[in-house]
């Protein structure tokens with residue numbers, strides 16, 4: 001899906017001060033492309049992903065994600081759009097500690113599809129990320145890398161057209177990192193748009209284009 005951000009600003013109020021996190025962001029991401037975003041800690045990368053997922057709204061500007069006008073759409077409309085089209089791999093995984101791995105992966109689709117189908121799909125994805133032998137484990141029993149792979153499997157449950165990845169390989173060893181990047185490449189070849197935030201400069205070689213965020217501004221735009 002095509003994505004367009006125009007004159008986008010985002011700030012947070014802490015009660016003491018206003019933090020201007022994203023400043024006048026202009027960005028076009030063509031359907032099926034792969035953008036890699038790097039930048040120092042606190043530069044606004046996660047905030048940008050939150051706007052691209054329509055979890056949060058900008059203060060000003062235009063945010064168009066496929067058919068969704070994220071600035072004017074109501075919360076329910078944004079949630080439904082996310083569920084249909086977006087896979088989000090969160091930096092902190094956001095697993096439900098009270099549910100086992102399989103249930104964590106099934107959760108996004110459970111309210112909407114037959115349980116048997118959802119289970120089959122979740123098991124296929126857990127196989128793909130090499131975790132089928134952990135499917136009945138609780139998150140507290142997993143290593144950081146296993147949690148991350150669970151989060152990756154869960155993000156793929158809805159066959160997302162747009163995949164937003166926040167440090168998706170930060171907890172993985174090189175072998176698992178390359179395996180996960182291989183999975184993302186396969187999905188990308190099938191047409192998904194990918195936006196990947198990373199500190200790992202090795203990963204910038206995968207995308208079509210990249211930029212750095214610095215202090216909430218885009219710098220160093222590079223076409224690969």
Ligand SMILES: Nc1ncnc2c1ncn2[C@@H]1O[C@H](COP(=O)(O)OP(=O)(O)OP(=O)(O)O)[C@@H](O)[C@H]1O
Nearest residue numbers: 012013014019021040041042043044045046047048
């Ligand atoms: N809900 C919030 N309330 C107040 N400030 C926030 C909030 N969310 C983020 N910030 C601030 O916004 C700035 C950008 O945060 P963000 O998480 O987008 O950075 P980042 O580039 O993803 O950092 P990292 O690489 O460390 O994950 C930081 O200074 C952070 O403290």
